[in-house]
Amino acid sequence: MRAWALAALVLLFWVAACGGGAPADGPPEVRYGEDVCDECHMIINDARFAAAYRTVGGDVRRFDDIGDMVVYYIRTGEEVAAFWVHDYGTKAWVRAEEAVFVRSPSVQTPMGHGFVAFAGRDDAETFVAQHGGEVMGFEELLKVYGGR
């Protein structure tokens, strides 16, 4: 009986240890319509504008707007392992460092920051040709909000 209990306890802790460990790499999961933006506390609804990052400690922060991610990151100064944004066209996750950003007055993003991201420079330039705006990289984007 006692051995059983011990075995059950060990098993539970093992399960706990496994269940708690999120995959360290890869884009984080966002449940649209349910998850709440860490910056503005509004519901994340639209994958095209949603962004997220994973801290060095393994925590995930989710945002409804690329601009909110940058604002939150600069305000908290957290150590970030990876930034993620979505390609505006395909809604696929892209590493922010590899993405090309467009700031355009003609897009309405959830928090009005006005940034969209693309996986490739061609798509970004096509978008600018159609809607206007400027193309920039992630470093420049951070600078817009006073980051390094």
Place this chain on the structure above:
Amino acid sequence: MDWENVRAFAGKELRDARHNRWFWLYTAVFASLALALSWMGMAGVGAYRVAGFGRTAATLVNLVVLIVPLMGLTLGAMSVAGERDRGALLYLLAQPVTPLEVLAGKFLGLGAALAGSLAVGFGLSGLVVAWRAGVVQLGSYVALVALAWGLAAVSLALGLLVSVLSRRASTAVGVALFLWLLLVFLGDLGVMGTAIVLRLRVGHLLLLALLNPLQVFKVAAILAVRGSLEVLGPAGLYAVRAYGARLMPLLVLVLAAWTVFPLSSVYLVVHRRGMT
């Protein structure tokens, strides 16, 4: 297993419950507290009768977590050990019945008695809610009652296990009370302390907390009443994120396991030692 015998024992158990002053005390306490909480929840402020059912339900959850395990554990603990003390159990078992039938009858009979007792409390509080409030979700109310019954079954099973393991009724009740204290206060307190000291991650905290069937009930009840676990903070959000739509069935399953596991232990103990 002869279900006719089980029914006979269950009926006897119900009858005994009716003659058990503890049972009536618990019923009265639960009913009056549920009634009082509902009344207070529904009272509103001034001319604004504004409270909804959700709030009352949440306070009822708290009440259920406190009282139902006490009812189940002590009544369960008294049942077998008490009859053994009086020699009544021996006389029953000398009839052409099996211990399993006696136990099943006890579990079902006491379970029905508890269910009835809870139904009275919930029913009265529901009447108050219906009388005073405008906003009610019948579905979540029914879910809350059902989950409370589930918790009663869990604590009853644990109480029966304590009862068959104890030599005397007085020991059994003592152990049951300690178990109640452990489940209601000490266990959670330990988990909270561990969480603070070790800075546990939410996933681990959640699993550790859900080792306690009372917390399982509470989380399920909040989920049923509120539709989300946001009120339970990061750990609640994590639970919904990690398990999604499977969360509710999973919690119910855990409660069921907490019933089945003690009951099968009871069976094994009786099988190995005999019941008398």
Place this chain on the structure above:
Amino acid sequence: MSTLWTRFRRALAFLLLGLWWASAGALSADAQGPVLVVSPEGPYTSVQEALGEASPGSTVEVRGGVYAGPLVVEKPVRLVGVGWPVIEGNGEGTVVKIVAPGVYFGGFVVRNSGDSLDEENSGIAVEAPRVVVEGNRLEETLFGIYLREASDAVVRGNVIEGKALEVPRRGDAIRVWYSSGSVIEGNVVRRGRDVILWYSERLTVRGNVVEGGRYGLHFMYCDDALIEGNQLVDNSVGAFLMYSRRLHLRRNFIAYNRGPSGFGVGLKDMDDALVEENLLVDNRVGIFADNSPREIDSVMTYRRNLIAYNDVGVQLQPSVRRNRYEANSFVENQEQVHIAGGGRLRENVWEGNFWSDYAGYDANGDGVGDVSYRPQRLFEDLMGRYPPLQLFRYSPVAQALDFAAEAVPLVRPQPKLEDRAPRMAPVLPEGVPAPESRPQWAFGVGMAVLAVGGVVLMGWFSLGWPGDRRRGRRGDLPRPRFLSRQPEALAANGEEENMEPMVTVRGLTKRFGRFVAVRDVSFDVGRGEAVALWGANGAGKTTILRCLLGLYPFEGDVVVGGYHAKWQGREVRRLVGFVPQELSFHDDLSVEETLAFYARLRKTSPELSPDWAESLGLEELVGKAVGELSGGMKQRLALAVALLGDPPLLFLDEPTANLDVRSRREFFDLLCRLRDAGKTILFSSHRFDEVAVLADRVLVVEAGQVVSAGTLGDLAATIEGGVVVRLLVEPGQVEEAVRVLQRAGLEAERNGTGVWVCVPSHRKVEPILVLAGAGLSVYDFVLEPFSTVDHGGE
């Protein structure tokens, strides 16, 4: 939500709409220029055609009928619907588009727009200033009314019901975009996503009802707005106010907002907002404030709000300071104020609020408590510091912690705020349009059923056991299986056709832990035989009987009536009527009920054969409660139960332990008659007289072993050393009896109220004769083997 209430409200809204429409129609009739009439019968049959003909300032009156959309209004005209004309969008694009300034558009049903979120398909899109959209019904539209760069618009008294899509795929019921100076008034919105107001100054949002959406109101970059008298109910968030200055939120009813986020009012990056006299009820968080105010010289003021029954009354994010809370009423919020990240509250002001958990007093009667309100809840403090602990909300442990902190100053946390002048009574805002709640009778009936169900459940079962109603059904039960087998397998009447023993015991050993209660016992009991287990208390007799009944696991083999006690306990017990040493009936049951219950377990009728019923004197017992019975009567009842179903075997464990001499003699008379009637009887006793009366054979049990066995005669001869005769005499004559016996040369001593005499077994009657000769009466006597000792642990 109550459908009844919804219906009522819908009816009310339509009524109001009708009034608006009527007044608008009246105005249009005399004030305006030429009127062009559109109806299915002409003169115009198409709205667009009439618009083409209309000159600026003219009125186009559209009569009831269905007109195909899309409709584009490019001239400043008045479009007036009479009799609810329908503009049908056919599920494509925007249904009505107003691009001319100063247009009046009212009294229409606008329905079925496209469902493209990217194209922002709307019911009514306005892209010009000073437009009035009034008293319309919008049905099945993605976006409802969209003001796009349409300043000074009036959107009034419209009812907007969106498409039945899941929330993320819905559009906004009302969207105000770069449209300063607009008035949004008296609209009813259901099934929308949000009511959104962005980049627009000096807005008035008054008397609207928004329910069942995501954000009841969402303000971004809207300075100087007035939000008044709205009902924001059942949304994810009641009002989310962001990046705006000098916003005035007053007298709104904001309740039951509990979706993701779940704020009554959320404020982020706001400056100089005034939030007053609102009802914030049963939201997850009543007021949520983050980074507000932004500016160093601005303050946020919250006053005279009723903040009640929320999970969290007010939640302040770590960056919040310069918030003033004055004369609010905090009533029974699960957590009145939550400070994320713990402390930093010194820069906020709490003054003159009512706190339902205030425990102070008001000695001078000025309505203000004499001691500060300083919430010091340990659990709340811990939650603030370590948010995952919120998991333990609604657990008794949370209250226990708070209680502990109150009792032990050592663990009391810093107060999270201090209100130096707490009010003793709540201040209730007036003029808030709270919906009148109604009792829900359907629900009430359900609950009543539940309550009655509970009572009936308990009552019915308890009355149903083991009541007479069941007995009627039980009367014609089939004969139990063992009875039908009786002729061939178990010859009950002792005809010697089958000589196999009824009970066979081989090598029976029973241990309780290390203690060996029964050691290697073997014996047989033949059919129709009466066998006694004779020995002192604690010798192991009871244990042997229980093993035979299959009540204990044991080592060795026991076969009773062809069944193995180890595996076929139920079958064995069906063959055996058992009378235990201590009777344990339910005292409150009647004799009949008791018989009925055990008959039910034995699957037989509760009636004994009349013969036995008479012998047992059951007549005398009928109608009595078991508690009223004397010891002898109870014993007879136990025997009656044992005889239910007429089993071939009887096991009796010290059956007369609690009986007086007379009852015992009667009882043994009965047993003798049962033996003579062919029952096989195995009984235990420590009384030699009982053994002598009933037993054909005797097994002498000593220290868990059968030390000798044989007939009574054999036994008397083999017993060495003699027997102890225990005599019960008149209490006052004990001393005399001892003297008399000793004078007669017997070894006698006093033992309590009785006398013990040791005699050789062949002289066992002598003490009684001696006493009788001396004129002393003996009430009772017991014979025990001399050598037996108490072993305990039976």
